[in-house]
Amino acid sequence: MAQAEPTPGSGSATGTIYDLGYQAYEGPRRGRGYALWSLYVLSVRNAFGIGRGALPKAMAFTLLLFAHALAIVQLILGAVLPVDEFEFVTPEDYYGLIQFILVLFVAAIASDLVGNDRRTNTLSLYFSRPIERDDYALAKIAALCSSLLALTVLPQLLMFAGNALGASDGLDWVRDNADELPRIVASGALLCLAFGSLGILIASYAERRAFAMISVIAIFLVSFTVVGVVVSEIDNEQMRWAIFFSPLHVVDGSTQYIFDSLPEIHADSRRGEPSDQVAWADFPGYVWPIATFAFAVVASALVVRRYRGSV
Amino acid sequence: MPLIETNGLTKRYSRVTALDGLTLDVEPGIIGLVGPNGAGKSTLIKILLGLVDATTGTAEVLGLDAAREGLRVREVVGYMPEHDCLPPDQSATNFVIHMARMSGIPPSAARERASEVLRHVGLFEERYRHMGGYSTGMKQRVKLAQALAHDPQLLFLDEPTNGLDPQGRDEMLDLVERTGHEFGISIVMSSHLLSEIERVCDGLIVIDDGKLMRTGRIAELTDETAVLAVEVEWDADRLADMLTERGLEVQVLGRELEVAGGGSDGVHDAILDAVVTLNLPLVRMERRRRTLEELFQPGADGAEASNGAG
Known part of the structure; x- marks a missing residue:
């Protein structure tokens, strides 16, 4: 290569550096599926604060730790206490006990996943890529749903493994409780679908971050509280329909049905725990997982509709 | 193959007609898209990207039907929007890598492309910093870089000099010209400043009120007049x-x-x-030669000519 000599006219430093040139790209273009996978992976990483600042990381991992707290306590007690098959918390009650942590996680993450792109107008850059608007919406929902798996199914599996190890005959224990595994996965997956899609739906309408977080918390918890009070205080058969307005009740019903542990109806069911209220409503048990799934489908459809409208 | 070909392109919203029977045949090069605010420039770009459906008429970009083959159009076309569109809490490098991947470029090639295009637009050490602290000039460069990340055949630049000081404007126009003429990427650049268009563009599309006022090579246009x-x-x-x-x-x-x-x-x-x-x-x-500005001054004889011919 000839020695570079500054020539008149191209003498400026920047000019010289620019002239290092531009290379055309001849390699493969992988298209839509790969682009979506990239968006999904980036969104999951964002959900846990990876590649972002310390604060989002700290928040996500704190909530992740809280979601595991009960499983960890169970493991420690199981290991220390000289009892065989000690159960501090049962798998069918696990999600109900950590539901507020799950709502907080959805509130914190959903706004990051969809709100930021809308606020900073990055959405217009995504839409100029070889993906469709529906793809963007579904990738974001998938990212939140699968991030939630780490807070639901993961601690349950941890607990399952720990219980097996803690039992005097581990293999025997696994054989006896093998039916729990598909139940853990199925109930957890349904929960994640419903929470994730509802969270993205709410966040996709709330422009500001704080507003999105408050809206998610409010919609899950206010519906839960109001429905709980209405059912227990108003002595009317028709109130059983109110339960469908509370996602937390419906998801609990779905989990209890899948674990075959819907409580028996008794005189005080109406005023009891959420599970008792669900049982009191006295719908066929399979209604609850179907309703949970319906929440996910309707919310996803509304999210897709939301993004079709924006350019 | 023409760069862009539209036929009777019309877009009506419930109350306004954004485009009104636009018929264009644009050859490759750097093309200026001129018109006052609300003339339909952005609507035209969105239709050509396959993001908005025309009410009637057809649009082809690089031989692809923009309405039916939007995905394939967007695979080989880059877009730089007018307004701010960069996430402040990411570095330019990570962002451009991600945008290259969103266009289908495999991971390792996406990293190479990102440093390639960021160098091309003149961002060096700064590219590792969060974009929240960037000046307007640096942001405009990143916006151009992300549009180039997947080595498109055609770039849509919406008011690329918006908000820049005179020096930044000059640098951006140089960059546009180099991108178009040295690297052979066709460019459609919208601007409301005719002097900018005249400086870098080979061709011109003038629209007003959704209608085509004039189109052609700038040299021919100024020759004629x-x-x-x-x-x-x-x-x-x-x-x-x-x-x-x-x-x-x-x-x-x-x-x-x-x-x-x-x-x-x-x-x-x-x-x-x-x-x-x-x-x-x-x-x-x-x-x-007359400058474009003289040609399109209201009342100038050039303006009358532009209504007649075309």
């Missing part, structure tokens, strides 16, 4: 009369005449012939 300025020592009026008799369009400005049709040899010869016949002392004769 070029004038011959003729200065004689005396008797400019007699020369003007004689030229008018011979069917030329003449304007007298003191000792100087401006004769329309400066691009053609016939006019040139006719003037020389008249000067010789009248035996006038010719001081000088020169060809003058």
Whole structure:
């Protein structure tokens, strides 16, 4: 290569550096599926604060730790206490006990996943890529749903493994409780679908971050509280329909049905725990997982509709 | 293959007509898209990207139907929006890598492309910093870089010099010109400043109120409307009369005449012939191009011409 000599006219430093040139790209273009996978992976990483600042990381991992707290306590007690098959918390009650942590996680993450792109107008850059608007919406929902798996199914599996190890005959224990595994996965997956899609739906309408977080918390918890009070205080058969307005009740019903542990109806069911209220409503048990799934489908459809409208 | 071809492209919203029967045939190069705010420039770009469906009419970009093959169009086209669109809590490098991947470029190639295009737009050490702290000029460069990340065949730049100071403007225009002319990427660049368009563009599309006012190569446009300025020592009026008799369009400005049709040899010869016949002392004769700005001034004869031709 000839020695570079500054020539008149191209003498400026920047000019010289620019002239290092531009290379055309001849390699493969992988298209839509790969682009979506990239968006999904980036969104999951964002959900846990990876590649972002310390604060989002700290928040996500704190909530992740809280979601595991009960499983960890169970493991420690199981290991220390000289009892065989000690159960501090049962798998069918696990999600109900950590539901507020799950709502907080959805509130914190959903706004990051969809709100930021809308606020900073990055959405217009995504839409100029070889993906469709529906793809963007579904990738974001998938990212939140699968991030939630780490807070639901993961601690349950941890607990399952720990219980097996803690039992005097581990293999025997696994054989006896093998039916729990598909139940853990199925109930957890349904929960994640419903929470994730509802969270993205709410966040996709709330422009500001704080507003999105408050809206998610409010919609899950206010519906839960109001429905709980209405059912227990108003002595009317028709109130059983109110339960469908509370996602937390419906998801609990779905989990209890899948674990075959819907409580028996008794005189005080109406005023009891959420599970008792669900049982009191006295719908066929399979209604609850179907309703949970319906929440996910309707919310996803509304999210897709939301993004079709924006350019 | 034409770069862009539209036929009777019309877009009606419930209350406004954004585009009204736009028929275009654009050849590759750097094309200026000019028109006042609300003329339909952004709507046109969105239709060409396959993001908005036209009410009637068709649009083809690089031979692909924008309405039916939007995905394939967007695979080979880059877009730089007018407004701010960068996430402040990411570095330029990570962001451009991600955008390259969103266009289908595999991970390791995406990293190479990102450093390639960021260097091309003149971002060096700063590219590892969060974009929240960038100046407007740096943000505009990143916006251009993300549009180039997947090595498109065509770029849509929406007001790329928006918000830049004069020096930043110059640098951005240089960058646009280099991208278009040295790297052979066709560019459609919207601007409301004709001087910018004239400086870097080869072709021009003028729309107003959703209608096409004028399209063509800028050189031809200014050629057509070029004038011959003729200065004689005396008797400019007699020369003007004689030229008018011979069917030329003449304007007298003191000792100087401006004769329309400066691009053609016939006019040139006719003037020389008249000067010789009248035996006038010719001081000088020169060809003058009009700037685009003069052409599109309301009331200027160029503007009338632009309504007629096209």
